[in-house]
Amino acid sequence: MNRPIVFFTCFYITGVLFGEFTRFKATTAMVLAAFCLLIVMAGHILNWRGNRRAVLVLFLLLGLVLSRLGMEESKTPLVQFAGQRIILVGQVSSGPDVRADQVIYQFKAHEVVRGEERHPVSGAVRLQVKECNRVFSYGDILEVSGLLIRPATPGNPGAFNYRTYLEREGIHVILLARGEDSLVKTGAGGINPLISTALAAKQKLAAAATHSLTPAQAAVLNGIVFGSQGLIDQETRQAFSETGIVHILSVSGLHVGLVLGGLMGFLGLFRAPPACTAPLVTPVLLFYALMTGLNPAVLRATFMALLFVWAHHLGRDRDWPTTLALAALIILIWKPLQIYNPGFQLSFTATWGILYLGPLLAAGLARLLKGLSESAVRVAAPGPRGDSVPQRGISENFVRVAALALAVPLAAQLATVPLVAWYYNLFSPVSIPANLLAAPLVGLILLLGILAAILGLFWLPLAGLLNASTGVVLDLFLALVALLQELPGAVIYLATPPVLLAAVWYGGLFLVAGICSGVWSPAVLRRFKNWTAVGAALGVVLLLIWWPWSGGGQKLIVHFIDVGQGDCSLVQTPGGRNMLIDTGGWREEFLSGTGAGSQVVAPYLRRIGVRRLDVLVLTHPHEDHAGGAAYLVKNFPVILALVPPAALPDGSGEAPGGETAEEIPAAFTALMKNMEANGIPVEAAGAGDSLALDSMIDLRILSPGEMHASEASLNNISLVLKLTYKDRAFLFTGDVELEAQRKLLERGEELEADVLKMPHHGSRTLLPELVQQVQPEIAVIQVGAHNTFGHPAPSTLELLEHSGAAVYRNDLDGAVIIETDGYGLQVRTGAGAY
Numbered sequence: 001m002n003r004p005i006v007f008f009t010c011f012y013i014t015g016v017l018f019g020e021f022t023r024f025k026a027t028t029a030m031v032l033a034a035f036c037l038l039i040v041m042a043g044h045i046l047n048w049r050g051n052r053r054a055v056l057v058l059f060l061l062l063g064l065v066l067s068r069l070g071m072e073e074s075k076t077p078l079v080q081f082a083g084q085r086i087i088l089v090g091q092v093s094s095g096p097d098v099r100a101d102q103v104i105y106q107f108k109a110h111e112v113v114r115g116e117e118r119h120p121v122s123g124a125v126r127l128q129v130k131e132c133n134r135v136f137s138y139g140d141i142l143e144v145s146g147l148l149i150r151p152a153t154p155g156n157p158g159a160f161n162y163r164t165y166l167e168r169e170g171i172h173v174i175l176l177a178r179g180e181d182s183l184v185k186t187g188a189g190g191i192n193p194l195i196s197t198a199l200a201a202k203q204k205l206a207a208a209a210t211h212s213l214t215p216a217q218a219a220v221l222n223g224i225v226f227g228s229q230g231l232i233d234q235e236t237r238q239a240f241s242e243t244g245i246v247h248i249l250s251v252s253g254l255h256v257g258l259v260l261g262g263l264m265g266f267l268g269l270f271r272a273p274p275a276c277t278a279p280l281v282t283p284v285l286l287f288y289a290l291m292t293g294l295n296p297a298v299l300r301a302t303f304m305a306l307l308f309v310w311a312h313h314l315g316r317d318r319d320w321p322t323t324l325a326l327a328a329l330i331i332l333i334w335k336p337l338q339i340y341n342p343g344f345q346l347s348f349t350a351t352w353g354i355l356y357l358g359p360l361l362a363a364g365l366a367r368l369l370k371g372l373s374e375s376a377v378r379v380a381a382p383g384p385r386g387d388s389v390p391q392r393g394i395s396e397n398f399v400r401v402a403a404l405a406l407a408v409p410l411a412a413q414l415a416t417v418p419l420v421a422w423y424y425n426l427f428s429p430v431s432i433p434a435n436l437l438a439a440p441l442v443g444l445i446l447l448l449g450i451l452a453a454i455l456g457l458f459w460l461p462l463a464g465l466l467n468a469s470t471g472v473v474l475d476l477f478l479a480l481v482a483l484l485q486e487l488p489g490a491v492i493y494l495a496t497p498p499v500l501l502a503a504v505w506y507g508g509l510f511l512v513a514g515i516c517s518g519v520w521s522p523a524v525l526r527r528f529k530n531w532t533a534v535g536a537a538l539g540v541v542l543l544l545i546w547w548p549w550s551g552g553g554q555k556l557i558v559h560f561i562d563v564g565q566g567d568c569s570l571v572q573t574p575g576g577r578n579m580l581i582d583t584g585g586w587r588e589e590f591l592s593g594t595g596a597g598s599q600v601v602a603p604y605l606r607r608i609g610v611r612r613l614d615v616l617v618l619t620h621p622h623e624d625h626a627g628g629a630a631y632l633v634k635n636f637p638v639i640l641a642l643v644p645p646a647a648l649p650d651g652s653g654e655a656p657g658g659e660t661a662e663e664i665p666a667a668f669t670a671l672m673k674n675m676e677a678n679g680i681p682v683e684a685a686g687a688g689d690s691l692a693l694d695s696m697i698d699l700r701i702l703s704p705g706e707m708h709a710s711e712a713s714l715n716n717i718s719l720v721l722k723l724t725y726k727d728r729a730f731l732f733t734g735d736v737e738l739e740a741q742r743k744l745l746e747r748g749e750e751l752e753a754d755v756l757k758m759p760h761h762g763s764r765t766l767l768p769e770l771v772q773q774v775q776p777e778i779a780v781i782q783v784g785a786h787n788t789f790g791h792p793a794p795s796t797l798e799l800l801e802h803s804g805a806a807v808y809r810n811d812l813d814g815a816v817i818i819e820t821d822g823y824g825l826q827v828r829t830g831a832g833a834y
Helices: 004-022 026-045 051-073 077-081 162-168 193-212 215-226 234-242 253-269 274-291 296-313 320-334 336-340 342-377 396-424 431-456 460-486 499-517 531-549 596-607 629-635 666-677 738-745 768-774 794-803
Strands: 084-092 103-114 117-120 124-130 140-149 171-178 183-188 556-560 569-572 578-581 615-617 641-643 682-684 698-703 720-725 728-732 755-757 778-781 806-809 816-820 826-829
Touching: 004 051, 004 320, 004 336, 026 051, 051 320, 051 336, 077 084, 077 103, 077 171, 084 124, 103 140, 162 171, 162 336, 193 215, 193 274, 193 431, 193 460, 215 234, 215 431, 215 460, 234 460, 253 274, 253 296, 253 342, 253 431, 274 296, 296 320, 296 342, 320 336, 320 342, 336 342, 342 396, 342 499, 396 431, 396 499, 431 460, 556 720, 578 596, 596 629, 615 629, 629 666, 666 682, 698 738, 738 768, 768 794, 778 794, 794 806, 806 826
Parallel strands: 124 171, 578 615, 615 641, 641 682, 728 755, 755 778, 778 806
Antiparallel strands: 084 103, 084 140, 103 117, 103 124, 140 171, 140 183, 556 569, 556 816, 569 578, 698 720, 720 728, 816 826
């Protein structure tokens, strides 16, 4: 068996996946593994020729056993206290993750205190602390009072499943604490001295950047050197993500390679004996991995670096497939469920691409560059007799280096395209030039940052002098990233691709690489006599995959997106137009630009392939309906925005559309002005207006109409829209309350609709006559779970039950997606996707 470790790893991974999807009991799997082990031992003693197959089965069962043990051992009795305020005693089991608005700890629970009773417990807890200036350290024993909750499951299909992610990390509950008084340190101890030393060293080394650079520079530098991303602002993270170099902000193979290269150069400078290289490099790399948090990319790079170093030290052959497989096997035996971690998948896939595709691409690019060079010099300079004197082309060394420099990022991108599209819904055409330009700058930043950090251990002013240069390079680097991000076509957002498309992509890579490398011999290739038929078959397969990915056909699709306590509805017309009615919004989102818009709505739109908004409707100026627009209008082309007349500011900032009983929020007015300044037409709409959104769609505005100032609260000026497609109609009612509902009832039969978006999150301010007049088949309540307003009101739910309408709620059902061909109605929910 060639490369047995590769086969062992593949079978082990199969066992881990098998354990996830079959729900085997760990005890059953252990019995099967023990039985298989006996067979392997007997086969070894008897020199059984088929014993290698039994070993493969043993690794499969080992993966099954360890994955089931990992799932079952992480369960904690703390789940029974979820939803309660408790006092939890435990120990900080990780370094603090300091963020702008909170500090996050991994916390090992010891006991729950309830009055005079103490209940011993065990298990890992994610501790999130807000409004507390004190940062605790690894090993501190704390008594924490707060609200214990279970991580939320996603309400929208395709959204990141935070609960599953944490459960795979062994965490089933989150403790939310607020304020200095909620945490009391009662002791310390019982810790791993190596981890404690590494984290203490990281804290001291990071202090040099904190004390000598601006906060923004220090955040990026500590991200590059130590992988600490908590204080990096959203705009910077987005710029790195969209240019394809986000891996630079978390320690990965590039960083480990640069550290290893620096160590080798340092040892070479002092002429250290070759026999000392591996023993000296090993503890430094392991210590660096401990400082940076042992994420999958760091572990992979560290193990591979050490395996290569020790193979050279021992005079053994270095085989990259075996090394890569062994690194994966070590990590997955330690933490089997890391196989589901996007960082693990991207790290190993990118490395596979670089090592497998890289040499082939480098050879091809070298031939291309050499050919271009030779073509350029064929135009010879005239000699003294009129003949031609050949000019020298580019040196072969330069061609090889240039080809390799281009091949590495290209190979990594080709290998990770499906995964990046699946997890992040983007493709970055500027990734290759960005990585080429970033690599030398990152190397210089890493060198200067580490030297300054070491100097800072002895004298901070000296570190400050060196970091003056670091700051200049950082500013240059960030300016370069911003420039690349602004290039036309720098990022392309994609709908989430089907799994089959990824399979076709990787199959194509193997096929092309096999042909180019000669693995597929001419005899094999001759079997494909009719390449036209093969190409046509492949085209049909791709068409079948692409067709369901490309759109919804002649259907109207309305998405009532789960944004928590707020409203957001997306209308996709049969003609391919997109209208977003409200954007959701969380507290302070108008000002911060971070919240429902950036974390929920934008990812949702990108997952389903929406790249622009033909119409953005903001029904009224409350933040839970319009706050997300602050992010969306910056990141999506918006063709037209509609607001109620009273919310549209004129040049003086006054609302000419009429007086209201409430003042228009200044942040909303600023948002409107910003939209107009950026070329987005903002128009007022009111009762009697209509909009030509799509030739097959009838869209009418039913409210607001004329209203007395005392009745014109911000809720009552909500835009009310009726959308009709053939025989089916949808009524969107914003947050209209009793006064506006009475005005609507004057329209009589015009209100009738099959789907009613309930006004004001299903509050008690509802006229029964409105539901009676609309006569909906389906009522949708956009409401957040555990909201403090008591929405939806029991009286509203009782009214809907008596009306016979089917009720869907975001807090219970997640997103509600209704499709119609103009005749039937088909309903899907986000909760049904999990």
